[in-house]
Amino acid sequence: MAKYTQGWIRILVVLTGLLFSFCTLAEDSGWAQYKQRFLLPDGRVVDTGNNNISHTEGQSYAMLLAVYNNDRQAFDSMWQWTNATLYRKDIGLFSWRYEPGKAVPIADKNNATDGDIFIAWALLEAGKKWNVREYLRSSSDIQRSLLRNTLVKYAGYNVLLPGVTGFKQANSITVNPSYFAFPAWEAFYEYTHLLVWKNLSDDGLALINKMSFGKARIPTDWVTLFADGRVAPANGWPARFGFDAVRIPLYIHWYQDNNPALAPFVRFWQGYDRQAVPAWVDVMSGARAGYNQSPGMMAVRDLVLGAGGQLTNRLAADEDYYSASLYLLTYWSVASQR
Numbered sequence: 001m002a003k004y005t006q007g008w009i010r011i012l013v014v015l016t017g018l019l020f021s022f023c024t025l026a027e028d029s030g031w032a033q034y035k036q037r038f039l040l041p042d043g044r045v046v047d048t049g050n051n052n053i054s055h056t057e058g059q060s061y062a063m064l065l066a067v068y069n070n071d072r073q074a075f076d077s078m079w080q081w082t083n084a085t086l087y088r089k090d091i092g093l094f095s096w097r098y099e100p101g102k103a104v105p106i107a108d109k110n111n112a113t114d115g116d117i118f119i120a121w122a123l124l125e126a127g128k129k130w131n132v133r134e135y136l137r138s139s140s141d142i143q144r145s146l147l148r149n150t151l152v153k154y155a156g157y158n159v160l161l162p163g164v165t166g167f168k169q170a171n172s173i174t175v176n177p178s179y180f181a182f183p184a185w186e187a188f189y190e191y192t193h194l195l196v197w198k199n200l201s202d203d204g205l206a207l208i209n210k211m212s213f214g215k216a217r218i219p220t221d222w223v224t225l226f227a228d229g230r231v232a233p234a235n236g237w238p239a240r241f242g243f244d245a246v247r248i249p250l251y252i253h254w255y256q257d258n259n260p261a262l263a264p265f266v267r268f269w270q271g272y273d274r275q276a277v278p279a280w281v282d283v284m285s286g287a288r289a290g291y292n293q294s295p296g297m298m299a300v301r302d303l304v305l306g307a308g309g310q311l312t313n314r315l316a317a318d319e320d321y322y323s324a325s326l327y328l329l330t331y332w333s334v335a336s337q338r
Helices: 002-027 030-038 056-068 072-086 113-130 133-149 182-192 195-210 247-255 260-270 295-310 321-335
Strands: 151-154 157-160 172-175 223-226 231-233
Touching: 030 056, 030 321, 056 072, 056 113, 056 321, 072 113, 113 133, 113 182, 133 151, 133 182, 157 195, 182 195, 182 247, 195 247, 195 260, 247 260, 247 295, 247 321, 260 295, 295 321
Parallel strands: none
Antiparallel strands: 151 157, 172 223, 223 231
16 A cells, blocks of 8 residues: 555656746747736836837737737736827727827827737737637727728729828838738738738738848838838938848748748848848938847848747847847747648
8 A cells, every 4th residue: 555655656756846837938939928028917018228118019019929828917907008098090090109108108099000010910819819709890990990091002002001100201101111011911812812912911922022222131120111102211210120020021920931921031131141140221321220139130130031939939138128028929920820
């Protein structure tokens, strides 16, 4: 009898150790680290690299990550804060920025279209994952509002303006190619069967292929699309491939990992040693940042160069909000497809 008792004790010890290991891994996951650093109890995600403001980009990225990590409690808190604080009933979209401590925390009520897209995508994925019709309805409402308020047919292309106001000029519009959210548009198309979402992807890729600027032959963060179809780095912004534009190859790869539109980014990054890639490059002058890519930007580079499978679900100790978001989005763009 003692022999069998000792055997069961050994089994219990092993099982307890395994359970402890699994719990430790869960607590140490990138998502757990992300929540601890950037998610407040009320559901607000703070941008630690930008005076702890909050914005629809951060709320939407974190909502999508919560879905991937099966964390409905965190998702609900973020969605409730976003909907209660940033939602604009007049256009069915969201004010893009919240500044804590200000007399008027939402001074700029304009939207940021990429944040709205990712909110709608996160709601769609959450609704499907957890079978919540309310999420699906909210996603559909936001999708319709995006098409109603930001979709334009310009120079023969279907384009979503970066915001409802401020991006139309007399003979041109200003676009941000890192707002071309190809995997989200694909998800919208698969769910709604509305051809406009496929058209946006096709036209977005066609435009990116035209954004072959400077010696590097890659897009800039902001781009002017002229009425005659020409494109150029946008006036009013540095002609940089930088913190915005680094998301372009991420979204293309997430959408179609073998798309030919990735080739210019591959050539660009192959021209640098991995440990010496500048955070931004002015594609016209050749000027470079005096500091290297963050871990999140480097993760995108590794993904595009074929090393995405080596990413781990862990954050570096000193990553700010944006780097951590990029890193985890890049990781899950691979992990969610497995």
